[in-house]
Amino acid sequence: MTDRITIALDAMGGDFGPSVVVPAAIDFLKKDNDVDLILVGREEAIKQHLGQYSLSEHLRIHPASEEVAMDELPSRALRGKKDSSMRVAIDLVKEGQAHACVSAGNTGALMATARFVLKMLPNVDRPAIISALPSISGHTWVLDLGANVESTSDHLFQFAVMGSELVNSLDEEISNPRIGLLNIGQEEIKGNDQVKRAHELLNNSSLNYIGYVEGDDVYCGDVDVVVTDGFVGNIALKSAEGVAKMIAHYLKRGFKRNFFTKLAGVLAIPVMNGFKKKIDPRRYNGATLLGLRGIVIKSHGGADILAFNHAIKMAKKAVHTNVPERIAHGVESQLEKRVNE
Amino acid sequence: MTDRITIALDAMGGDFGPSVVVPAAIDFLKKDNDVDLILVGREEAIKQHLGQYSLSEHLRIHPASEEVAMDELPSRALRGKKDSSMRVAIDLVKEGQAHACVSAGNTGALMATARFVLKMLPNVDRPAIISALPSISGHTWVLDLGANVESTSDHLFQFAVMGSELVNSLDEEISNPRIGLLNIGQEEIKGNDQVKRAHELLNNSSLNYIGYVEGDDVYCGDVDVVVTDGFVGNIALKSAEGVAKMIAHYLKRGFKRNFFTKLAGVLAIPVMNGFKKKIDPRRYNGATLLGLRGIVIKSHGGADILAFNHAIKMAKKAVHTNVPERIAHGVESQLEKRVNE
Known part of the structure; x- marks a missing residue:
């Protein structure tokens, strides 16, 4: 070689x-x-x-x-x-x-x-799939996106370490990535046992761990790496894809309604194209098996x-x-x- | 009374x-x-x-x-x-x-x-939170949206029965609702143990069970009731909200870019409003504790x-x-x- x-x-x-x-x-x-x-x-x-x-x-x-x-x-x-x-x-x-x-x-x-x-x-212990997704402030990396259907707290911790290293090496826009653990609420009381234990492990690590994040935080951009198990990660990703498709469907239909909306549609083409390019999943294609x-x-x-x-x-x-x-x-x-x- | x-x-x-x-x-x-x-x-x-x-x-x-x-x-x-x-x-x-x-x-x-x-x-055994979400063909009911952080296959089965009854009684647009079980793939091999066992229970029931569905199916409209545990359901819901917010953000910014895009924005107002109304979360407010x-x-x-x-x-x-x-x-x-x- x-x-x-x-x-x-x-x-x-x-x-x-x-x-x-x-x-x-x-x-x-x-x-x-x-x-x-x-x-x-x-x-x-x-x-x-x-x-x-x-x-x-x-x-x-x-x-x-x-x-x-x-x-x-x-x-x-x-x-x-x-x-x-x-x-x-x-x-x-x-x-x-x-x-x-x-x-x-x-x-x-x-x-x-x-x-x-x-x-x-x-x-x-386990491989994980990581990919970047578009967010309001740029992009957010999420893992695991479906390599595992169940993960222990140790696995989640390993995912966080791997995600942090990957982003540090691969993503020139981000240094010392902020790591968030996906949960159903930011209060300490919420979440299942694996997530709570992983939270403790991450709190005691030297990673730049910022605590629990929720599903919408992936797309807000206040976190760089979101850690979750593959079942949840995959469903969150697919749900997001579904919403984007639904919105595209309704916008397209709305612009087709009558002469005026069609005119507006033609004028809006550059906006729509710019926007599509921004969140184009093709520009995010290529998940890494970590x-x-x-x-x-x-x-x-x-x-x-x-x-x-x-x-x-x-x-x-x-x-x-x-x-x-x-x-x-x-x-x-x-x-x-x-x-x- | x-x-x-x-x-x-x-x-x-x-x-x-x-x-x-x-x-x-x-x-x-x-x-x-x-x-x-x-x-x-x-x-x-x-x-x-x-x-x-x-x-x-x-x-x-x-x-x-x-x-x-x-x-x-x-x-x-x-x-x-x-x-x-x-x-x-x-x-x-x-x-x-x-x-x-x-x-x-x-x-x-x-x-x-x-x-x-x-x-x-x-x-x-457990209460569950159910709500309707907008979809391409109308709306889809999803439960559990966060009452439980972990669910056994029996719980998932009960959620399906409760969801089916709720939709049958409350939703005049749907009769004999199609029930789907949220999973990370439609192939029989995928999913964790709870989901696989719940799949068997549902297959043997007299519910109108259509099998596994994925996150994007919630928004496509080929299923009426999507069953999942509260952790996954809540994260899927929040992720969808996040994507919708991100899209709104980019569209707004796109229309503000220059004179022509602003003009397009003004002409597009009726389209945007119709579309907003369609997926307005306020029109879906009111989750039922089942x-x-x-x-x-x-x-x-x-x-x-x-x-x-x-x-x-x-x-x-x-x-x-x-x-x-x-x-x-x-x-x-x-x-x-x-x-x-």
């Missing part, structure tokens, strides 16, 4: 497979000379989408004969498809042939395979070219700032503090 | 106390001749907000010398403030002097007091006059359709089915 960054892409993953991944890779390389990309998957299928672009040392194909379906059981994918594009892309990271991999495939299968192949970092001995970026399954491109950028950043090593170091130093107390 | 409906209002509750509750009561009575309202609280404070309206058998004051603070511990409110406006309003329901009560006060205290004074319905032997409606603490008025309407409807009795009956009949299987 040279000094250049190499990223393996699961070319067959996601709702659109190579028809999105290959053009996204080409677009990425047009603007970035520091990175080599490996398209992992069926050669024929990939080549169909290369267009006039020719393969080179910067964009090459690594064959994989199988594909993981979007609704496939993680355990089946893991045991039964050892030559899937997803598995091979992760294997390339394990073998040191790539610094990171990006997949838009089945989240459960990606999680299980990455964990099996790459293994967990020392003292981290806690692994390697970098795995999960793209949204329905990602388009722009969105997948953004996920590749996230992978590059994570390699550049050496996220797993920083997290390992962060977890270790927080644990030392707890032992010394 | 006559055939007329009598509703006790906690006049001192909420962020604004009698300055909102009293005008809301007066507005309500101007349009409704079938209901008598009792304003519970400090006589002087209430009288200040009566204006030219004079007390009568339809609007009377019932004195209460204390108030529950918005951040007071529920246990302290319950034990220490037996003459609070909240407690006395609930007592009036217990004593048969009112058919229902409405409070914008501290949710935890209201829950604890209502449970202590009114007691639970037979075979219902599972009690009596009707208690919780208004949002920050409710204004229009919003509190809506909560009184909810109380009237709940009295009219005899919600607690229907729920008791529904729970009993579902339990019989489970025993007979």
Whole structure:
């Protein structure tokens, strides 16, 4: 491996497979000379989408004969498809042939395979999924977004440490991130037992812990990293997506009502576009799987070219700032503090 | 008690106390001749907000010398403030002097007091908070919105039965409501143990159970009642509120950018207003505390006059359709089915 960054892409993953991944890779390389990309998957299928672009040392194909379906059981994918594009892309990271991999495939299968192949970092019990979401003052990072369905207070504490390290290394807009624990009220009495115990652990840590936050705080911007278990995090995220869709639906319908509203709609196009760009989920695509001995970026399954491109950028950043090593170091130093107390 | 409906209002509750509750009561009575309202609280404070309206058998004051603070511990409110406006309003329901009560006060205290004074319905272990939320096709009912921080599968099942009965009795737009269980994916494999077991119980019931739903389904309108535990429900609700606020913020800022966007903003006013009305949280104010032997409606603490008025309407409807009795009956009949299987 040279000094250049190499990223393996699961070319067959996601709702659109190579028809999105290959053009996204080409677009990425047009603007970035520091990175080599490996398209992992069926050669024929990939080549169909290369267009006039020719393969080179910067964009090459690594064959994989199988594909993981979007609704496939993680355990089946893991045991039964050892030559899937997803598995091979992760294997390339394990073998040191790539610094990171990006997949838009089945989240459960990606999680299980990455964990099996790459293994967990020392003292981290569970992987977690983290992503940035838009907020009034910029963006907020939230984890876990669905890697785990139940989390103990220790897991929540580890998520906080990992989230803090990730943001410190990856996000140049934020330093010493403010960590909040998602709860149903800011008073001390509220919340379930896991959350209350995690609150104590965080209060006694050297993290920049600001206490409990509520669901709406994610979008207000007074907190940088919001920690919760994967069940709650995933439902909060999907609920937010649902509201945004509903609002878009009603606005569109409102502007279509009559001549005057249609005119207003035309005049409002720049406002709507500016606003859409601000909260465009594609600009936030690329969730990081934290806690692994390697970098795995999960793209949204329905990602388009722009969105997948953004996920590749996230992978590059994570390699550049050496996220797993920083997290390992962060977890270790927080644990030392707890032992010394 | 006559055939007329009598509703006790906690006049001192909420962020604004009698300055909102009293005008809301007066507005309500101007349009409704079938209901008598009792304003519970400090006589002087209430009288200040009566204006030219004079007390009568339809609007009377019932004195209460204390108030529950918005951040007071529920246990302290319950034990220490037996003459609070909240407690006395609930007592009036217990004593048969009112058919229902409405409070914008501290949710935890209201829950604890209502449970202590009114007691639970037979075979219902936990109260739950239910409210309607706007959706693309109309609205969706969600419970529990925060009465409980942890729920077993049996609790979730009871919530589903109660929610189904409430919607059947209260919501003339929906019959035989479609019940969905909130989860992080529609595949059978996903979800935590409570959710999986509740899924089995619901599958074996005679409810119109449509299976797992995700956070965004709440706002799509393909389900009528969404069941979840109070921790998740509350966070999903608050997240949705946060996104709506963020979108409003960006739209407002977008329209203020320059002359043309300001012009577009002025032309877009009717669209924005129609849209705001559609998803106006005030028109959804008034959550029902389910599972009690009596009707208690919780208004949002920050409710204004229009919003509190809506909560009184909810109380009237709940009295009219005899919600607690229907729920008791529904729970009993579902339990019989489970025993007979």
